[in-house]
Amino acid sequence: MRSASKSPIVMPDDLAIRIENLSITYKVSLEAKRTMKNALMRASLNQKERTRIIEAVKGLTLDVPHGSVLGIVGSNGAGKSTLMRCIAGILSPTEGRVIVNGKISTLLALGVGFNPALSGRDNIILGGLASGLNMDEIAEKTDEIAEFAALPDGFIDLPVRTYSSGMYGRLSFAVAVSMTPDILLLDEALSAGDAAFKEKSFERMRQLCAEARTILIVSHALATVTDLCDTAIWMHKGAMVAKGKPEEIVDGYLKFLNVGSLPSNYEDM
Amino acid sequence: MPVNEGFVPKIQVFEPHRASLPPLIPYLREFWTRRAFASELARFGDKAEYLDSRLGKVWLVLNPLLLGMVYYLVVTIIRPGGSVSGMTRLDHLLIGLFTFYFAQNCVTAGALSITSGGRLILNQAFPRALLPFSSAIQSFQQFLPTIPVYIFVLVAGKWAYPTTIVPGWTWNFLWIPFILICTGLTGFGLALVFATLNVYFRDTTKLLTYITRIWMYLSPVLWLPSSLRGNMKILLWINPLGPVLNATSRVWVSGESLTQPIILGCILWAVASIVIGGYFFISRERDFAIRL
Numbered sequence: 213m214r215s216a217s218k219s220p221i222v223m224p225d226d227l228a229i230r231i232e233n234l235s236i237t238y239k240v241s242l243e244a245k246r247t248m249k250n251a252l253m254r255a256s257l258n259q260k261e262r263t264r265i266i267e268a269v270k271g272l273t274l275d276v277p278h279g280s281v282l283g284i285v286g287s288n289g290a291g292k293s294t295l296m297r298c299i300a301g302i303l304s305p306t307e308g309r310v311i312v313n314g315k316i317s318t319l320l321a322l323g324v325g326f327n328p329a330l331s332g333r334d335n336i337i338l339g340g341l342a343s344g345l346n347m348d349e350i351a352e353k354t355d356e357i358a359e360f361a362a363l364p365d366g367f368i369d370l371p372v373r374t375y376s377s378g379m380y381g382r383l384s385f386a387v388a389v390s391m392t393p394d395i396l397l398l399d400e401a402l403s404a405g406d407a408a409f410k411e412k413s414f415e416r417m418r419q420l421c422a423e424a425r426t427i428l429i430v431s432h433a434l435a436t437v438t439d440l441c442d443t444a445i446w447m448h449k450g451a452m453v454a455k456g457k458p459e460e461i462v463d464g465y466l467k468f469l470n471v472g473s474l475p476s477n478y479e480d481m
Numbered sequence: 482m483p484v485n486e487g488f489v490p491k492i493q494v495f496e497p498h499r500a501s502l503p504p505l506i507p508y509l510r511e512f513w514t515r516r517a518f519a520s521e522l523a524r525f526g527d528k529a530e531y532l533d534s535r536l537g538k539v540w541l542v543l544n545p546l547l548l549g550m551v552y553y554l555v556v557t558i559i560r561p562g563g564s565v566s567g568m569t570r571l572d573h574l575l576i577g578l579f580t581f582y583f584a585q586n587c588v589t590a591g592a593l594s595i596t597s598g599g600r601l602i603l604n605q606a607f608p609r610a611l612l613p614f615s616s617a618i619q620s621f622q623q624f625l626p627t628i629p630v631y632i633f634v635l636v637a638g639k640w641a642y643p644t645t646i647v648p649g650w651t652w653n654f655l656w657i658p659f660i661l662i663c664t665g666l667t668g669f670g671l672a673l674v675f676a677t678l679n680v681y682f683r684d685t686t687k688l689l690t691y692i693t694r695i696w697m698y699l700s701p702v703l704w705l706p707s708s709l710r711g712n713m714k715i716l717l718w719i720n721p722l723g724p725v726l727n728a729t730s731r732v733w734v735s736g737e738s739l740t741q742p743i744i745l746g747c748i749l750w751a752v753a754s755i756v757i758g759g760y761f762f763i764s765r766e767r768d769f770a771i772r773l
Contacts, residue, residue: 318604337525
């Protein structure tokens, strides 16, 4: 989903993502239900729809080099997920632009796009095709995905609705990382599975980084950010408050939250 | 460039293009590249739909056939006799109903495709028109098994009532693919309109139930195109499915060729539906992720 750029594209070779003065604003309806019936009622009474403008991202400028792991922290409503969706090309910028150099794979919410009535194998095919792979590439990767997801014997051919939440999350993660992306976008995707699977996920991401692939991680688990990322940004109310080393960013964020730096705070903030 | 081996640089630029179309050539190229996604989604959608049903895909044939029987009874009770034989009326009704349901399924399933594909839309960037397109493919796959049913009814009717007029082999049957393509394109174009409306107004599909019912009564399904008199003939042209259903009756039931106005009518409605529906949908699709 490329756009025809009006201004010249300046993209140094070492950059995976360039974000220029990005703002994302959208209007949300405050009506309980958006229906044609309500719209006609309002029109007949000469009333306007009650709406609110949300400034999800405000004037953000950022360069992300190839092979880096960028962590994004911030409270709920900070604009982290909106930013990720814009980088993935899912949401449109209101101002500014995003330049992406490479194939993107996303895992922006656990299990997205999975049809619970279909088997894990069928969902792998659909997930792969939605990511832009062809049938041959998917066929090559199916067993590898099933193995990585560590599904119990035979579960790959059972409907996904029979999976536990851990199995569901592991399969989603396995599909996303197996697409050999140049840029991997993960939004709260590392909470799937037990400690062993988490370690396996971390290992896989380190391997992706070693191959000069770029990873962006949104996580409230601050330990994940400090363990995996080489850079982090802190977002608050749509703006980037700080950028720097993950430990410094996490410390600053914890001080801002006024919760101290107890180990438990690194679990889920 | 410090990137992995085999990586082909692919620069994507995301910029504001609110209330206008994204660049169409890359969009259509990506749509075409990912067509396998639409066809597999249709195949799996079909599989998921009938997975828990004991009769499974038999319903694909039973449902329109039973509906045909119901409507046949209604039509013969309301207006018995007429200028054509009962079997010919049944043949016209069945093939008209099957073709109408093909288009109707494109529209109703397509209208739901975006709102029901919400999680996929929130996670992946792909041309959203692939979802209603997948519904159109699924509707076509569901239409196909009704053809042998129609042929069976035709042959059985001839056997039971030897006076029934059955068209023998004629080259005019070569018009059938043309009719089906026009029906599918018209249905897909209308699905794009209703899929967009359904994102903005969630009761669109409820309204669609009534629209499709009225649409069928205004289409040459329960009545023969030749039964229209005077100004009423306009119904065959202002209805997006008027020309294709008229063509369906001529070719399938009578084995006649298509007239130039009918061919033009079919093409014009198919093109108009795709152009208007496509513009309406594509110019708003970047808004879908916010609205869902």
